[in-house]
Amino acid sequence: MGALTPSGIDEVYLDTNATTPVLPEAVAAVEEVMRALYGNPSSTHITGLKARHLMESTRQLARQVLGASNGHLIFTSGATEGIQTAVVSALSSVKSQPELLNRPGKLLLYGATEHKAVPNTLKHWNQLLGIDAEVMAIPVNHQGLLDLDFIRRHAKDALMICTMAVNNETGARQDLSAVEEAIRSQNPQCLWMVDCVQALGKMPLALSDTSIDYAPFSGHKLYAMKGIGLLYVRQKAPFSPFIAGGGQEQGLRSGTENLPGIASLKPILEALLDPAHSTFRSVDTLNGFRAQLADALLTAFPGLVFNNDFSVSVPTTLNFSVKGFASKELLDLFDAANIRVSSGSACSSGATRSFVLDAMGLPAWQSEAAIRLSFGPAMTQAQLDHACERIAKASDALRYSCRHPGHLKPTEQLEGLVQLKSGADCCYLLVSQGQAIVIDPVSPLVERLVETISCQGLQVAAILDTHGHADHLSAAPVLAERLGLASSDVDALGWPQQASTGPLGLPAIAVGDNWLSRMATPGHTSDAVALLLSKGEDIQAAFVGDTVLHGGLGRTDFESSDAKALYRSLKALGQQLPAKALLLPAHDYHNLLFTSLEAERRSNPLLAQVLAPVSMLDEAAFADQKARLDQALDTPMEGCEIRCGVTNLNLKLSAEQELTLDDLALLDTPLLVDVRESHEHHLQHLGNDASAPLSRLAQYLLEHPEDKPLVCYCRSGSRSQVAAAALTRLGRRAYHLKGGVALSQ
Incomplete structure (x- = not known):
C-alpha cells in the first residue's frame, strides 16, 4: 500500500491552543517519577514522603508563577474539572442562602466568547441544583473585549460572573483590572471565575492581588501532560468538593493525586520563573x-x-x-x-x-x-x-x-462536470472543449467560478438557473458582470431565446460534443426546468433543481407552486430519463452529491408511487400527501433562510465498508479512488491511483459506468466516507479507508 504513504515531510505543528507537545524536560520528569518516585503522596513512609515533597514543591512553584501567595491551589485533571468545581462551589453557596436563591431577576453571566465548557456547565448545574437563574451572555466588541457597561448594568443581579483571561480562538486578552472594576463597583459579593487556561505563560498573573474567586488552568496547554490541571480558589471563597471520597488535597479534591502529571508541570513552572532559562x-x-x-x-x-x-x-x-x-x-x-x-x-x-x-x-x-x-x-x-x-x-x-490569484495558469485542462457547494447550495460548471456552462450560480461561489473560468481560459456559453430560487437570488447577473460578458437575448433563467432543437427534440445548447436540453418541470415553482445532459440521444445526467432532492421532493407551498403540476413533471421525468442517469439537485442537505431515479425509488415512497408502472395514486392524492409533507418545513433549516424541500435520510455505511490498511491489503487488486483535491496530491506526491475529488466525482462516474468495487480515500476519512455513502446509495460497490492518509503515515 505504498501508494497511500506520502513522501516524508517534517510536521509543522501550529495548533498549540488545542494542545502542546510535552516538553523534553517534562517527559524526563515523568519517566523519573514512574521509575523511582512511584509512591502515594498520602502514604507516611519515606517513599510516600518523597512523592509528597515533589507534589508540594510543585504547588509552591505554581503559587509563585500565578501570584497566588494565599488561597487554595488544587491539582485537578484539567480545566473542565476546574470549571465544574468552581461553578458547583458558587451555586451550592447560593443554594444555601435563601436571600440569594429567592431573589427576583437573578443572573448567571458569562462572556459571549467563552469556551463552551463554561456556559454549558452553568446551564447544567443551574438546572440540576434548582437555582433557576437566567443564564446570560455578556456581549463583546469587534476586538472580542467584554462590554464593561453591560457588566456594570447587570452585575448587581449576578450570582456568578464567568470571564476568561485570553480567548482560545482569537487570543483576545481581557483587561482583568477593568473587568474587576466593572464587577466590584456594582457587586462586591458576586462570585467571579476567570478561565486562565490560555493565559499561563503568555501574560503576567497576580491572582492574590485580585478579587478573582476561581481560576482554572490546564497543563497540556503549556507543554505538560494531558490530565493535569490546577484550580486557584481565593481565600474565603465558597468551596464545595466536586470529587468527594478519600479526602486527598486536604479534603478539597479526593482521589490519589496524578503524580506523573504533577511532575510534568514542575520543569514548566521552573522555566517560567527563571529569566535566564532558554526554553521560553x-x-x-x-x-x-x-x-x-x-x-x-x-x-x-x-x-x-x-x-x-x-x-x-x-x-x-x-x-x-x-x-x-x-x-x-x-x-x-x-x-x-x-x-x-x-x-x-x-x-x-x-x-x-x-x-x-x-x-x-x-x-x-x-x-x-x-x-x-x-x-x-x-x-x-x-x-x-x-x-x-x-x-x-x-x-x-x-x-x-486554479485557486491562487497570483498563479492563474492552467496546469491541468478542465473537462467535464464540476460540482461546487456552498453550504447546502449546489452549483455546477459544465466544461467541454474550452466552452463552459454555469448552472445555478450562488453568490458565495462567484469568486471561485471567476477564478476557475479565468484560469482555464474558458468561453462561457451560458449562465443558467433551473428555477427562480426562493431561498436566494440568482448570482447570474453578478457572475456575468464579473466575467465581463456582454448582455445577450436570454430569458429570466438565462436560456438563449434563439436556442435550437437538439437530438432529444427539446430546446438545446451544444457544448463541445455534449448537448444540454431544457425540459419544463413546473411544480416546485411555475418556471422550474430540468437540464438534460446527453451525448446525442444518450442522456447521462440531469440538473433537476429542487424538483427531486436526495430522499425527497421540492416543496410545493410557495405562491408559484403547484403540487399537481409537480406530479405531472415527475411522471415526465420518469419517462424521459434512464433509471441510472445521475440527478444533480440544486440543494444537497445530506452531503450525498448526486442521486438517480433508481436510488430515489428505494428511499422515497411517494416518488416510488408516482413512478410505478401502474399508477398507485392520482394527482389529487399526491397533492394531499405532499401538503402534509410540506408542513414539516415551517421551521427554516439552521443557517438557511428557507429549506427548499422535505428530505428524510439516515444513511450509514456498514462496518464492512469501512476498511483499515490491513483490510485493504486483503482485497484483490482494489480500485483506489483518491477524492482529495489536486493541490493535495501535489503536496504529498502520492501514487497513480484514480483521482476523483468530490467536486469531480460525478464526472468520474460518467466516465466509468462499469460496476467495479471502489475504495475511496482522503486525508482523514471524512470526504471518502461522503463519497462511499453517495456511491453506495447509487448501488455501486463502494468502501472507504477509515482514518484516511492521516493514519497511514
Missing part, C-alpha cells in the same frame, strides 16, 4: 514571531484577512480567513503540506461557523472560513522559518487547482 521566548520575541508569520500568510494568500486585533491579543494566536475558501478547504490544504492548524476551537461541536467570531460581529464569510494558527512560547526561530517555508509551499500548490 520573551514577549518581544513572540511579537516578532507573529509578525513574521503574518507576513508569510499575507504573501501566500492575497485575499487573507486577520480576524483578531493584534493590539489586544497575545502574540501566539493568529486567526484568519481567506476570501473564497471554506475553513475545511484550508484545513485540507495545510494538512497536505504537513502544517497542523485548526478551524476555530478544537473543542467545539464541529459547527461550520465560529460562535466567537459571530459574537464579535464579523462578517459571515469570515466566521465560516476561520482558521486558527497558534504556537507556543517555546517556538524557535528555526521552527518558525520552516513554518513560513511550508506555508509558501502550500500556497504554491494552489496553482494546481
